[in-house]
Amino acid sequence: MGVLVLRFDDSLDTVLGADMATPFGAQSAWRQLTDLVGRGRAADVAEAxxxxxxxxxxxxxxxxxxxxxxxAFAAPPAALVRLFGEDEPSIAAPVLSTAILDADDWLAMIPELPAASRSLLRHRRDLPARAVRALDSYGAADFALPQPDTRVDVSVELELELVTLAPVAPVAANDPAPVDPTGPFAIAELVARLDAYQRDHGDLNTPPRKLDDAPAIPAEHFCFETDASGTIRWVDGVPREPLIGMMLGAGPVRVDGVVSGAFRRRAPIANARLVVAGQSAASGDWQVSATPAFDTINGRFTGYRGVARRPRMDERAEPVRGARPAAEAFRALVHELRTPTNAISGFAEMIEAQVLGPAPDVYRERAAAIRGNTRELLDAIEDVDTAARLDQNALMLRPGVIAIAPMLSRAAADLEPLMRLRGAVVDLDRGPAGLGVAGDEIAVTRIVNRLLSLVISASTAGERLTVRAMQEGDTMALAIDRPRAFAALPGDALFALDSEDQGEGAILLGAGFALRLARRLAVELGGGLAIGEDCLTLRLPAALDHDVGQLSSN
Structure with missing residues (x-):
């Protein structure tokens, strides 16, 4: 016979029975009760x-x-959502922006919420249709400006105007003074005044414009003022509906750390970032500058007064417009590939050098082969990264002076294993003494290495290639002989070699990719790459080699 065990959760009774008279006790009870109610663990939600x-x-x-x-994301019940909705906008925003309730719950709650909380709900696009209609019915009241305490009876004021403007006819001493409200002068004057008021202030019978009806053309700047809590109380230059009553950093108005830090210190704000959600003319990114305001009598902080403008292209956080969508994916791929490839190369080098202990020769040979393959893969990864940066206009080039002779010597030494593999010979003519290039050393070295490795990998056994450096006015020219394998590809046809199989030692990403990348880098450096019948000619700006002296103009 089984035993039925009943469990009773007395967590709520325990919290309700705690001492809440002290500030510490109240804060502790608040945290526990909101957690119990918000996560559906309270037996009596109303009492909690x-x-x-x-x-x-x-x-x-x-x-x-x-x-x-x-x-916020724990599906709190309607009673708890209403409790937070009655609070300050910064406190209500997380719950009101994510709460999922039935239409009946929203209809019962919306009339009890303050105007700022209803403004937060208006930015949601997933509310039930009945709740949206209820919010629209409160639009005129929520967006109305506060009225002065002194009330004026409009009917009395109009009646007084009628009495004042109506023509007075002679009467007997004992007759009451007549008022002629139908007199032509009085009626014409009132009609003219009403027309002028409607022309200046709009038709009172016209319902307020919804946020979705705001102009589609984005505004370029606006002015604003906040109160001491950071809530926007006045704007000029953009529709008021998306901003009035919103707190900086809460709900649809997001700010960066510059604004938050300045607000805590009551310091000026300079060129901070502000983002307004939605589809109105005020939506999008802004650069904000503001100064704090203080009461002239008691010195108390009263808020900020500032201006906002659209950021320039160089101030935007998003990628530059016009960049290809694949560029960002390529850079992400580079990041994912570079780290494990470096790790594989380093571990292979440790095995080859027997850092971890003695290793058989066959393992060391295999590790050396792996290290060579990973070096080629890393070169390809760097090329992809460079191409992606060029597509995004994000390539950083540092000006400098590179001596051609030692750079060619280093390139030939690096490519000596490839020359032995292909059985080719490269003759270097390093040009006049002191010949140099003005540009980024990494970019120039990459261009030269890629071009040399390209022609060597396409060469055949016994083929002899010449690399000649020369000065042409203000330009350094590097002429590289075309291998016999390129003879059938005149002119720019070389740029279509990506899918060609050129045998062992070929460029990993294809000859065409390497040539296109070299040409784009050369253009970025202020030069170019020409494909001739007999040679490839790289031209880059010539420069002063400080170790030798100014280049000759001959």
Whole structure:
């Protein structure tokens, strides 16, 4: 016979029975109760929310804000959503932006929410249709400016104007003074005044424009003012609906750390980033500058007054417009490949050098082959990264002076194993003494190495190639003989060699890719690459070699 075990969760009773009279006790109870209710573990939600409402004034705003963020995605019940919705906008925003409730719950809650909370809900696009209609019905009230305490009875004012403007006819002493509201002068004057008011202020019977009806053309700048809490109270230059009542850094108005840090110190804000969500003319990225304002009597901080403008192209955080969509994917691929390839190369080098202990010769030979393959793969990865940076206009080139003679000697030494593999011979003519190139050393070296490795890998056994460096006015020219394998490919046809199999030692990404990359790099450096019948000619700006002296003009 089985035994039925009943478990009773008394967590809520335990929390409700705790001491909440002290600030510490109230904060502790607030955290526990919001967690129990928000995660569906409270047996009596109504009693828990009532207790939360009673101790809310004793709980600091940062604690309430942290609780709101912790339950935002935990599907809190409607009573808890309403509790947070009644709070300050920065506290209500996380819950109101994510809560999923039935239409009946929203309809019961919306009339009890403050205007700022209803503004937060208007930015959602997933609310039930009935809730959206309910929010629209409160538009005129939510967007109305606060009125002065002194109330004026419009009917009395109009009546007084009628009395004042109407023509007065002579009467007897005992007759009451007549008022002729139909007099032509009085009616014409009132109609003219009403027409002028509607012309200047708009038709009072016209419903307020919805956010979705805002102009599609983005605004370029606007001015704004906030109160001491960072809530925007006044704007000029953009539609008011997306911004009025919004707090900087909460809901649809996001800011960077510059604004947050300046706000804590009550310091000026200079060229900070602000992003407005939605589809209005105020939506998008802004550069914000503002100065703090202080009360002239007591010196108390009263808010910020500032201006916002659209950022320039060099100030934007997103990729440069016009970059190919594949460029970012290539750079991500480079990042993913470079790290493991470096690790494989390093481990192979350790085996080859017997750092981890004695290794058989066959293992060391295999490790050397792996290291050579990974070096070729790393070269290909660097080429892909360079091509992606060129597509995004993100290639960093550092000006410098590179001596041609030692660079050619280093390139020939690096490519000596490839020359032995292909059985080719390369003759170097390093040009006049002191010949140099003005440009980025890494980019220039990459161009020269790729061109030399390209022609050597395409050469045949016994073939002899010549590399000649020369000066042509203000230009350094490097002429590289075309191998016999390129004889059938005149002119720019060499750029179509990506899929050709050129045998062992061929360029990993294809000859065409290497040539196109070399040409684009040369153009970035202020030169070019020409494909002639007998040779490939690389031209780059000539420069001063400080070790030898100024280049000759001959």
């Amino acid at each position: 929310v009532t207790r939360l409402r009673s101790i809310r004034a004793m709980v600091p705003a940062p604690v309430r804000s942290a609780s709101a963020r912790s339950v």
